[in-house]
Amino acid sequence: MGLFKKKKTVDIGAVPTHIAVIMDGNGRWAKKRGLPRSAGHAVGAETFRTVATYCKDIGVRYFTVYAFSTENWKRPQEEVDALMDLFRKYLREAADTMAERGVAVRVIGDLSVLPDDIMSLIHETGQIADGLGPDAATATLCINYGGRDEIKNAVRALAREVQAGTLQPEDITEAHIAGRLYTAHMPDPDLIIRPSGEIRVSNFLLWQSAYSEYYFTDTLWPDFKTSDMDAAIADYNRRQRRFGGV
Numbered sequence: 543m544g545l546f547k548k549k550k551t552v553d554i555g556a557v558p559t560h561i562a563v564i565m566d567g568n569g570r571w572a573k574k575r576g577l578p579r580s581a582g583h584a585v586g587a588e589t590f591r592t593v594a595t596y597c598k599d600i601g602v603r604y605f606t607v608y609a610f611s612t613e614n615w616k617r618p619q620e621e622v623d624a625l626m627d628l629f630r631k632y633l634r635e636a637a638d639t640m641a642e643r644g645v646a647v648r649v650i651g652d653l654s655v656l657p658d659d660i661m662s663l664i665h666e667t668g669q670i671a672d673g674l675g676p677d678a679a680t681a682t683l684c685i686n687y688g689g690r691d692e693i694k695n696a697v698r699a700l701a702r703e704v705q706a707g708t709l710q711p712e713d714i715t716e717a718h719i720a721g722r723l724y725t726a727h728m729p730d731p732d733l734i735i736r737p738s739g740e741i742r743v744s745n746f747l748l749w750q751s752a753y754s755e756y757y758f759t760d761t762l763w764p765d766f767k768t769s770d771m772d773a774a775i776a777d778y779n780r781r782q783r784r785f786g787g788v
């Protein structure tokens with residue numbers, strides 16, 4: 543169980559440890575078909591299930607997706623409600639199947655303002671994920687997530703430690719900051735994929751993406767296939783990562 547990795551469809555080279563995705567283009571996908579935006583999100587959630595499973599099967603340890611930003615509350619209430627329903631449905635399903643599938647599902651972001659039942663589901667899935675141990679593949683949903691908001695919260699946490707006298711300002715290192723982000727328990731993303739033709743970062747993993755490779759594609763997220771993931775990984779493997787060296 544878990545010993546044999548599913549064969550990749552093409553030779554895509556080494557598999558990145560951590561892949562992150564900005565799941566963009568759901569609204570346009572729906573509009574092209576004369577459907578409500580929520581239909582695009584529903585198909586986008588299916589795409590997430592398929593691609594997350596594929597990533598686990600080929601040996602990706604961490605798969606992280608931008609599911610709802612701190613700015614997405616500005617969308618029509620109907621669309622926000624539809625997204626919350628998709629999170630509910632997925633988290634319930636994850637709670638039931640996570641142990642059997644061996645994938646730890648986690649949620650990060652400012653979760654304090656989410657509806658109570660979603661908070662409970664996040665707590666429940668978090669506990670099951672903890673029980674899977676440190677070697678399980680991890681799928682992380684970023685909900686009410688914003689990179690600047692995350693850094694602001696880390697700065698506040700450090701300020702409180704300085705105020706309490708447990709930390710001196712001159713002793714603060716990059717590791718102190720990284721350790722107070724929502725992602726403290728995972729490595730930085732190696733590859734960040736943005737579908738739908740938009741070429742911007744949109745407040746996603748700002749600190750963690752310092753040395754990530756970006757991959758942009760015109761494919762809309764609901765149309766994204768495992769072959770698109772293969773293409774992204776193959777492209778990533780053609781890059782030379784130098785981390786500021788030569």
Ligand code: FPP
Pocket residue numbers: 565566567568569570571579583584586587590608609610611614625628629632683738
């Ligand atoms: C951006 O596309 C997408 C979102 C704001 C939501 C992403 C959420 C999902 C795919 C559902 C996730 C659910 C689970 C269970 C993982 P957009 O709506 O801005 O697209 P547009 O730019 O074409 O309008």
